[in-house]
Amino acid sequence: MPKKVTGVPKGASLSQHRQENVYLAIQAVHQAESLSxxxxxxxxxxxxxxxxxWLSHKPSPRQLENQELTEVMMSLYHKVEGIFGCRQLTLHLRRMLEKRINHKRIQRLMEIKGIQSVIRRKKKKYPRSTPQHVAENLLNREFQADAPNEKWVTDVTEFKxxxxxxxxxxxxxxxHDNTIVSYVLGHSNNNPLVFKxxxxxxxxxxxxxxxIHSDRGFQYTSTYFKEKLDAANMKQSMSRVGRxxxxxxMESFWGTLKCEKYYLHNYRTFDQLKNDIDDYIHFYNYERLQRKLNGLSPMEYRTKAA
Structure with a gap:
């Protein structure tokens, strides 16, 4: 029985792939129904x-390589519940197979298999508050840091x-490395949540x-939060109104967390939600590779810096 050719060589079109599916269908019906x-x-x-x-065709080395690559790609894609897109799949496949793999090749194979990252975005609503203390925007969108624990950003987000x-x-x-340094999940959006x-x-x-940089939420503009920062000799920075x-x-991390975990599931209890958030943040810190971190996870990049 001839080998099935599922890989598409570089430069091959999707129409050629569909044509191959016709041949495979003919082969399957012929074997199952004995039709001529x-x-x-x-x-x-x-x-x-x-x-x-087509039946007598022997797959080229490139096609065989694409077949192997597709199998590993699909296994990884299902393992992470479809949250990885082209860039993340490429980073992980490079490490798993120890090969240089072009992201355009992975994108082509994803199109052939009909897969894409599961993405869902929701706009955030900002409650109005009367600030007790307001800090200048010292961070000023300078989101790079030369060393760990030089610049922190913080925020609170809501789940249902x-x-x-x-x-x-x-x-x-x-x-410095996009590591989540600390986090707390609570039932109320209050001062103890942020202070903890x-x-x-x-x-x-x-x-x-x-x-430490934040928006102008009521917790961060409270006198007590400012006192905590002063006691730790930390400087405070705040976003401008409506910016x-x-x-x-921090907004980017919330979007990633919700798209790659929260929006994929329905949670009946607080404990179910907490377990998934715990699992995801560990995955994000230790396993999720980032291109801007030279293909390392946040903790790998942080450890190298240390």
Whole structure:
């Protein structure tokens, strides 16, 4: 029985791939129903000679390589529940296969298999608050840091579960390596949620006084939060009014977390939501490769810096 050729060589069109599917269908029906090749070719509208030419065709090394690459790609894609797009699949396949792989090749194979990253975006709503303390935008969209624990960004985002119940996630992200330094999931969007996140972050570092940037949410503009930062000798920075891009890296992480985990599931309980967030943040910190980190995960990049 001839080998099935599922890989498409570089430069081959999707129409050629569809033509190959016709040949495979003829082969399958012939074997299952014992119908004549002549009849099946007439129904499909192709010359019988073309079918037999395909039948005797031997796959090229490139086609065999594409077949292997496609199998590994699909296995990885299903493992991560479809959250990876072309760039992420390319990064992971390069590491898994220890080969230089062009992202355009992966994009072509994804088109052939009919897969794409699962993406869903939701706009964030910003509650109005009366600030007790406002800081200048010291970060000024300079989102690069030369060393760990030099610049932190922080924010709170909302999740829904059960029957309209809400949970709130507070997190701190290090701009040097995009590591989530600390996070707390709670039932209420309040001061203790944010203060606990800061305390956990400070416990994880020693002799570091990072700049911390946030929006103008009521927790961050409170006098008590300012007192905590002063006690830790930390400088505070805040986004300008209505300029969410001033805290872009944190907004980007929320979008990634929700697209790659939260929007893919329905959560009945707080514990189910918490377990998935715990799992995802560990995956994000230790396993999710990032192109701007030279193809390393945040913790790998952080460890190399240390």
């Amino acid at each position: 090749i002549q009849l099946l070719c007439e129904v499909a509208g192709i010359p019988r000679s073309s079918y037999y030419k 579960y059960g029957h309209g119940q809400k949970a709130y996630l507070s997190a701190i992200l290090d701009l 996140t800061l305390e956990l972050a400070l416990e994880s570092v020693s002799e570091c006084k990072p700049l 969410c891009i001033d805290n872009g890296p």
